[in-house]
Amino acid sequence: MPGEWKFPDVVDLNVGGRHLTTSLSTLTKYPDSMLAAMFSGKQPVTQDKDGRYFIDVDGDVFVHVLNFLRFGKMPPPERASGVREYAEYFGLQELKELLPKDFEKVLSGIWKMKLPNYQSYWKGVEREILNLSSKYFYIYVSAPDACSAGSRRRTLVLQAPGSSNIINLDLSYTDDERPRPTVLLNLLANDLKNLNIFTDYHETECVQCGCKAAMHYNTAS
CATH class of the missing domain: 3.30.710.10 (Potassium Channel Kv1.1; Chain A)
Structure with a gap:
């Protein structure tokens, strides 16, 4: 009882x-x-x-x-x-x-402050989306000091072999701020939701230091 x-x-x-x-x-x-x-x-x-x-x-x-x-x-x-x-x-x-x-919005704003050129990345992604040949695509980000180990890109090779389905971004930053590529990916994922584009595969990172990362997206509503 x-x-x-x-x-x-x-x-x-x-x-x-x-x-x-x-x-x-x-x-x-x-x-x-x-x-x-x-x-x-x-x-x-x-x-x-x-x-x-x-x-x-x-x-x-x-x-x-x-x-x-x-x-x-x-x-x-x-x-x-x-x-x-x-x-x-x-x-x-x-x-x-x-x-x-609006907790997600608040944290997103904090991270955007660490990437003062975020809007340029966002505008570039918006343009690239218009040229996609598939409703599924990846955004692939690499930092300028990427290590030699490379990233775990097996999923990219298996599921999105066409270069038209991959949006490549080079992450730049100041000496004071060194955000990981996953920061940029999550910011983009948050804004892409407003376009009814959602992640359906979590990001993979470089096995050594996270200097490269990729995230899978689905444009299907």
Whole structure:
């Protein structure tokens, strides 16, 4: 019965099929939240066949909720919207208040300040998109001091062999700021959403130092 169940100090979770482990104190950190109610016996919690406590949400999003409960760590911009929805669902006002609806926009603005010539990259990408021969394409970015190891471009070779499906950008920066190519890719991905263009493959980076990177996009609505 609710109120009589004794939870272990270390809790094994099955979150939408993803297996996670955390402490009971983490799950009950905020007494007014749904998670605290679930793991204090006030609400029933289903267990899977292996005895893990089942939470029927996306584990890849929920892990960012756990990281907030553990360390006060905020999610990356691309996860902010989903984490905000979960904060509301689980009654975590402490997290929700730190995730305004324009959180992604705010962080994007901060990164753009580190790339003062970002708009020139953006305008160039807009022009290139008009000449694409496929609804799928890559943006490939390399820094001027790219190492000799090269990047993991296997996906580029397999899925987008035509040069017309690859937009190449050379990343330049000042001596004071040395952003990784993935910074530029994520900024572009954020602005491309307004054109109904979305990433459907996460970026790959140079195996040595991240001096090169690529991201796959889909122009299909």
